[in-house]
Structures are given as structure tokens and as C-alpha cells.
Amino acid sequence: MFKNPEKILAFTIVLAILLNPILVTEGSHILGIFNYYAYSHFKVFYPLLRRLAEEGHQVTVVTHIKALDKIKPHNYTELLLTGGLTTNVVTFKDIFPRRSLFNIFKDADYMHHEGLSHCELLYKSGHVDTILKSHEQQPFDLVITEYMNSDCQLGIPYLLQVPVVGLSSCVLMPYHFDRIALPDFPSYVQSKLVGFPEELNCYERLLNFLQTKLVNYIYRYRTHSDDRKVINKYLNVDFDIEDYAKRSTSLILVNQHYTLHGNKPLTSQLIEIGGIHIDERALNAxxxxxxxxxxxxxxxxxxxxxxxxxxxxxxxxxxxxxxxxxxxxxxxxxxxxxxxxxxxxxxxxxxxxxxxxxxxxxxxxxxxxxxxxxxxxxxxxxxxxxxxxxxxxxxxxxxxxxxxxxxxxxxxxxxxxxxxxxxxxxxxxxxxxxxxxxxxxxxxxxxxxxNRDMKPLDRAVWWVEHLLQENGKIAHKLLQTKAVKLNWFVYYSLDSVSIILIGLALFIFIVRAILRRLCGLFKGGKQSGKVKTK
CATH class of the missing domain: 3.40.50.2000 (Glycogen Phosphorylase B;)
Structure with a gap:
């Protein structure tokens, strides 16, 4: 049919594609937002972004850090931020190795101001306008972002009206548990901000409990308040960030594994990807x-x-x-x-x-x-x-x-x-x-x-693509838990416990009242039955 070998090869490739529709699946459009400057954090996130681009998805990334490969993937687009160093930024005057309550709050305060400065860099960069214009031409399907010390970036998926996948380069911060109604037991689950031997003694449990709850409340009412102001200032929208984070978060991929950080409560929305940054090919370099x-x-x-x-x-x-x-x-x-x-x-x-x-x-x-x-x-x-x-x-x-x-x-x-x-x-x-x-x-x-059932990078990619499939919106809805709508009193079944205790107290009160009444009647009967004698 064709005498030219090049035409034969081209015809063969076209025929193979037509006969195998799996090869022509259209990639999704993914937006990555990483406005925190740390190079070490981005090393955890980049393998996932790179693999998604290699799988045929269009990946646009807002970041301080350029692609970690000499030749970045074809479908990988960078929107670079400036204004912050990414290495050698911590001096020995900044260290807080001893995790007293004072140092924990000092660390949290530092992260708050750090996050606020990164928010300003993000919204002053002009990249948000680029993202919105791109969304009009070819809508984004998903936002992947770091959950760290600020949520100001959530103003962007709020405008795009797309679900969010959170990434954590370390064990979860105390204020991210409520986002997916992940059970948090300070009696044995150590917070990212502490560090103790196992098992916790009474003082360590108390410190773990206090910092977990207090840092959570400070983040919710202080950081979210400042995030809200930044979003309103630059995007002219106002919404409850805490509520939106719960409704929009499909998954959180966390850089942990039981071998190092122990057996912790997990839900279908929390995916362990500990070691995702480890590239075994580097061992042969x-x-x-x-x-x-x-x-x-x-x-x-x-x-x-x-x-x-x-x-x-x-x-x-x-x-x-x-x-x-x-x-x-x-x-x-x-x-x-x-x-x-x-x-x-x-x-x-x-x-x-x-x-x-x-x-x-x-x-x-x-x-x-x-x-x-x-x-x-x-x-x-x-x-x-x-x-x-x-x-x-x-x-x-x-x-x-x-x-x-x-x-x-x-x-x-x-x-x-x-x-x-x-x-x-x-x-x-x-x-x-x-x-x-x-x-x-x-x-x-x-x-x-x-020795795992699936490599961490493969697991992360599978779950992201699970949300991008044809029924991804249904998957997002089914992954949401009704528990995020419950207040802490109901979440911990304290309403049921209160009803049981009140009922038990009422039962005891009634039984005691009846027994007193019977005892009174019994005593009265004995006294009336006595015969007076001289």
C-alpha cells in the first residue's frame, strides 16, 4: 500500500491508536498552588506533579521553586513566585528544639507571620489573573495545594469551584484534623509541634492536649481571620474559610508511614505517602x-x-x-x-x-x-x-x-x-x-x-486520578464525611453521654425517693402497732 517506510510507520501508529482507545484518553487540567517557600517541602510534592504531567494531565504550578529535573515534563507549566529564599534560611538563633508550651506558641506565631507574608507574595504576583484567564479558556478540574501554615490560597479554588487535594510534607498540623474529621487523641497521638518518648506520661499528655487544642483555636480564629482579609482584599470575595476547607477537601496526602510515626487513626480521606520523594533510580547514580x-x-x-x-x-x-x-x-x-x-x-x-x-x-x-x-x-x-x-x-x-x-x-x-x-x-x-x-x-x-502493597507515588497518583475520572464528582461527594458538620460536643457523643448520665441520676433520685417513702411508711407502721404499757 505504502512504498515509503515512514508512511507505513505513521499508518501503523494511527491504526494502533484507533484500535486502542485507552491511549487517547484526554488528560485533566490540574492547578498546583505552593506558596510556602521551603525547598524541602517541594521535594515531597514535585514527584506527584511530575508523574501527573507524564501521565498526560496538564499541570500548572504556582511555586517558588523551579522543576527539580533538568528537563521538565512537557505538560508542566510553572508560575514562579519571587521574594523568598528557599535554602539556608534558619539560623541557630531561630531554633526551638525544646518543646515547652511557650516555645510551641512562639513557633506557631512565627509560622503565622510567615504564612501571611507568603499570602501577600501569592496575590501580588499577578499569577491569579493568569489562572482565572486560563480557567475561562480551559477549566481546571482540580487544585492540589500544600496544607501548612495558611489557607489564603483557598480563595482560588473557591472562585474556580473545583475540589481540593491537600498535601502535607510532614505529619498533620493540629488544625488539619477537623478538616476531614480525623480522630485526634492527644492521649497517644503526638502533634507535629511536640516530641516525647512513648508512652506519654501525665505531664506529656497534658502538654500535648493543651497545645493541640489551643493552637487549633488560635489558627482558626487568628490565621483564618487574616487569610479572610487577604482574600477579600485581592479577590473581593468573603467566605467562611474553615467551612469551605471542609466542603472542598477531597483528600489529604500526608508524608508519613506507620513504621516511623506509629499506628494512627486513618480515614478514607487521609492517604499515607511516606517516602514519596525517594527515587530509587538515584541509588544507581x-x-x-x-x-x-x-x-x-x-x-x-x-x-x-x-x-x-x-x-x-x-x-x-x-x-x-x-x-x-x-x-x-x-x-x-x-x-x-x-x-x-x-x-x-x-x-x-x-x-x-x-x-x-x-x-x-x-x-x-x-x-x-x-x-x-x-x-x-x-x-x-x-x-x-x-x-x-x-x-x-x-x-x-x-x-x-x-x-x-x-x-x-x-x-x-x-x-x-x-x-x-x-x-x-x-x-x-x-x-x-x-x-x-x-x-x-x-x-x-x-x-x-x-515492603508495601503499593509504592507511595503510585498510591498518590491513583487517588488523584480517582477524583479526575468520569465519576470523580461523585467520588468527592462520597468521600466527604458528615462528621465535619458536627460540633465537638456532638462529635464526641457527649450529648448521648449527658442524656445517659442525666437519666441515670434521675433513676437513682427516683429510687432513693421511693425507698425513703417506703422506709417512712415502714417506720410509721411499726410505731402505730406498738401497745402502750405502764
């Missing part, structure tokens, strides 16, 4: 030459990898702490790879390699890396659980305390608070985590973390 060369000549005891993430400059640590750490590590039988951000390094010892950047996952998983010293950031902690290495954690802020205690509670690592770092404490901690039991526990936890 070649390490930088200087790291490869350093690893070739390490002793049998291997290497300690020391990194406190992208938000903290470990090179800005007070010099006395640095010198203490160097002095102790120089006496150890292993070598050290240390993430350090400046050219000036604290020691010239050949036991140390200072790097400004390292491929964290592939380095932690390297067989010659025996220990990891992190700050309890969930990405590094999760990668370490995946690789199965013992670790030291020095929590500095945010959710790092709860992650640190999760590690310590599972016997795979030990906490060393920043203020407690001295020669003796560091020597003791290093000796502790090098015990054989830590390596054994880490290997078991790694196996459990990896």
Missing part, C-alpha cells in the same frame, strides 16, 4: 568524584555522614560547638563526610571531607556509610529509614523533635540536643548508636518501610 575517592580509602569502621539539611547552614554554628564536634570526631575510628557551606573548613584532617552538596539518598545508602547525623528533618530521616542506618538526631525546629523521638522510640537512633553537645555527651552518643542492636533494628525497620 554516580557519586561526585571527590566523594568516590574519599570512600575508597576509608577504614573498616566506615563513614559518618553529617548533614543538617537545606534550611540550616551548619557552617554558621557557634565556633565552640564546631570545635567540640571536630575534637570528638577526630578521636573516632571512622571517617566523616560533613555538609559544610563555606570554603573555610574547621579542620584539615584527612579524616574529614567537607562538601557543599551531596546526593543524600545514595550517600546514606552507600555500604561504607555506617552512621548518619541529621537534624530530624523528615526527608533525611525517611531516607535514613529506607537505607537502614543507625543515626544521631539533633532536632532544631518544627517537626524535628517528633521525628527524633520516633527514631529513638524505635531503637534505631539517639537524640543529642544542640544545647547538650559537649565532648562527654557526644562521645557517649556515638558509643551508644554504634551498638549492634541499633544496626539490627535499622535493618528490620528498613525492610518494613520498603
Amino acid at each position: 554516580k557519586l561526585p568524584d571527590e566523594i568516590e575517592k574519599f570512600l575508597e580509602n576509608v577504614p573498616a569502621e566506615g563513614v559518618l555522614f553529617f548533614s543538617w539539611g537545606s534550611m540550616v547552614r551548619s557552617s554558621s554554628m557557634p565556633s565552640e560547638k564546631v570545635q567540640t564536634i571536630v575534637k570528638v570526631l577526630e578521636r573516632q575510628p571512622f571517617n566523616i563526610i560533613w555538609k559544610w557551606e563555606t570554603d573555610e573548613v574547621p579542620t584539615k584532617s584527612k579524616k574529614f571531607l567537607f562538601v557543599k552538596w551531596a546526593p543524600q539518598l545514595s550517600l546514606i545508602c552507600h555500604p561504607k556509610v555506617k552512621l548518619f547525623w541529621g537534624h530530624g528533618g523528615l526527608l533525611g530521616t525517611t531516607e535514613n529509614i529506607y537505607c537502614g542506618k543507625p543515626l544521631i538526631i539533633t532536632p532544631l525546629y518544627g517537626d524535628q523533635s517528633v521525628n527524633a523521638y520516633a527514631v529513638q522510640n524505635r531503637g534505631v537512633g539517639s537524640i543529642l540536643f544542640f544545647d547538650d553537645i559537649n565532648e562527654k555527651s557526644l562521645e557517649t552518643t556515638l558509643k551508644e548508636v554504634r551498638r549492634e542492636s541499633y544496626a539490627e533494628n535499622a535493618a528490620v525497620l528498613s525492610h518494613l518501610f520498603r
Whole structure:
């Protein structure tokens, strides 16, 4: 029929498409809104956005951070925000490692002001007009956004009239439980803002309860009030954000897994995607030459990898702490790879390699890396659980305390608070985590973390596409729970308990009244039956 091979190939492709209608399904139009600046957070979200684009969906993303691939997917459109740093923004003056009630409220206040500034950046960017014009030409089907320290971005899906999928890069904030009527039991479910050993004692339960409820109320009445003002200022609409969040949220995808954070109450609206950012292809990537060369000549005891993430400059640590750490590590039988951000390094010892950047996952998983010293950031902690290495954690802020205690509670690592770092404490901690039991526990936890029914990225994509299918609106409606409409008194069945207690009290009162009456009659009968004698 065709003499030209190119025409034959084209005809074959067209015929295959016509015979297989599955291949020509039209992608949906998804809007991602990520106005929080943290690079580490976006590393959790980007794999989902990238995969959705690769699956044929048109994905438009408002973000501070460019696509993390050298070549971004064809269907991936960026609307970049400016005005905020994304790395090395936390100084050692900003850290709140000890989770007292005062520090928790201080942390919450910081996040409130931070969220408010990001709201202003979002609405001043001009991207909202671009989104609305695009929606008129080709309507969006779904909004995916981060649930963190503000809800001002919900003004956009409110105008678009589309459902929302929330993403959390850490365990849920206290004020997001009510959004999907997720059971919240401060008696054993630790909040993101705390961090305690298991099981909680009386004081820890009280602190967990107080901060959970108080932070929730402050967010609802303070943050939502400011969010509402921002939305009204820029979009000229006014609505109850709390109520809308409950009605519009189809799902929350949360970066947690039971192996690290324990068995917690789940509903069909909360999907665990712990480890979604872990790309196993990175394990086969070649390490930088200087790291490869350093690893070739390490002793049998291997290497300690020391990194406190992208938000903290470990090179800005007070010099006395640095010198203490160097002095102790120089006496150890292993070598050290240390993430350090400046050219000036604290020691010239050949036991140390200072790097400004390292491929964290592939380095932690390297067989010659025996220990990891992190700050309890969930990405590094999760990668370490995946690789199965013992670790030291020095929590500095945010959710790092709860992650640190999760590690310590599972016997795979030990906490060393920043203020407690001295020669003796560091020597003791290093000796502790090098015990054989830590390596054994880490290997078991790694196996459990990896061995799942579905990879976290596949799970996240499935649930998003479940909402985008032909019957997605019905799925959204069915996922909604009537519990979100109940006030706390009814939600905890206190109305029923009150009726039972009142009924029981009334029954006891009546029984006592009857018994008193019978006793009175009995006494009266005995007295009237007596015969008077002289």
C-alpha cells in the first residue's frame, strides 16, 4: 500500500491508536498552588506533579521553586513566585528544639507571620489573573495545594469551584484534623509541634492536649481571620474559610508511614505517602568524584555522614560547638563526610571531607556509610529509614523533635540536643548508636518501610486520578464525611453521654425517693402497732 517506510510507520501508529482507545484518553487540567517557600517541602510534592504531567494531565504550578529535573515534563507549566529564599534560611538563633508550651506558641506565631507574608507574595504576583484567564479558556478540574501554615490560597479554588487535594510534607498540623474529621487523641497521638518518648506520661499528655487544642483555636480564629482579609482584599470575595476547607477537601496526602510515626487513626480521606520523594533510580547514580575517592580509602569502621539539611547552614554554628564536634570526631575510628557551606573548613584532617552538596539518598545508602547525623528533618530521616542506618538526631525546629523521638522510640537512633553537645555527651552518643542492636533494628525497620502493597507515588497518583475520572464528582461527594458538620460536643457523643448520665441520676433520685417513702411508711407502721404499757 505504502512504498515509503515512514508512511507505513505513521499508518501503523494511527491504526494502533484507533484500535486502542485507552491511549487517547484526554488528560485533566490540574492547578498546583505552593506558596510556602521551603525547598524541602517541594521535594515531597514535585514527584506527584511530575508523574501527573507524564501521565498526560496538564499541570500548572504556582511555586517558588523551579522543576527539580533538568528537563521538565512537557505538560508542566510553572508560575514562579519571587521574594523568598528557599535554602539556608534558619539560623541557630531561630531554633526551638525544646518543646515547652511557650516555645510551641512562639513557633506557631512565627509560622503565622510567615504564612501571611507568603499570602501577600501569592496575590501580588499577578499569577491569579493568569489562572482565572486560563480557567475561562480551559477549566481546571482540580487544585492540589500544600496544607501548612495558611489557607489564603483557598480563595482560588473557591472562585474556580473545583475540589481540593491537600498535601502535607510532614505529619498533620493540629488544625488539619477537623478538616476531614480525623480522630485526634492527644492521649497517644503526638502533634507535629511536640516530641516525647512513648508512652506519654501525665505531664506529656497534658502538654500535648493543651497545645493541640489551643493552637487549633488560635489558627482558626487568628490565621483564618487574616487569610479572610487577604482574600477579600485581592479577590473581593468573603467566605467562611474553615467551612469551605471542609466542603472542598477531597483528600489529604500526608508524608508519613506507620513504621516511623506509629499506628494512627486513618480515614478514607487521609492517604499515607511516606517516602514519596525517594527515587530509587538515584541509588544507581554516580557519586561526585571527590566523594568516590574519599570512600575508597576509608577504614573498616566506615563513614559518618553529617548533614543538617537545606534550611540550616551548619557552617554558621557557634565556633565552640564546631570545635567540640571536630575534637570528638577526630578521636573516632571512622571517617566523616560533613555538609559544610563555606570554603573555610574547621579542620584539615584527612579524616574529614567537607562538601557543599551531596546526593543524600545514595550517600546514606552507600555500604561504607555506617552512621548518619541529621537534624530530624523528615526527608533525611525517611531516607535514613529506607537505607537502614543507625543515626544521631539533633532536632532544631518544627517537626524535628517528633521525628527524633520516633527514631529513638524505635531503637534505631539517639537524640543529642544542640544545647547538650559537649565532648562527654557526644562521645557517649556515638558509643551508644554504634551498638549492634541499633544496626539490627535499622535493618528490620528498613525492610518494613520498603515492603508495601503499593509504592507511595503510585498510591498518590491513583487517588488523584480517582477524583479526575468520569465519576470523580461523585467520588468527592462520597468521600466527604458528615462528621465535619458536627460540633465537638456532638462529635464526641457527649450529648448521648449527658442524656445517659442525666437519666441515670434521675433513676437513682427516683429510687432513693421511693425507698425513703417506703422506709417512712415502714417506720410509721411499726410505731402505730406498738401497745402502750405502764
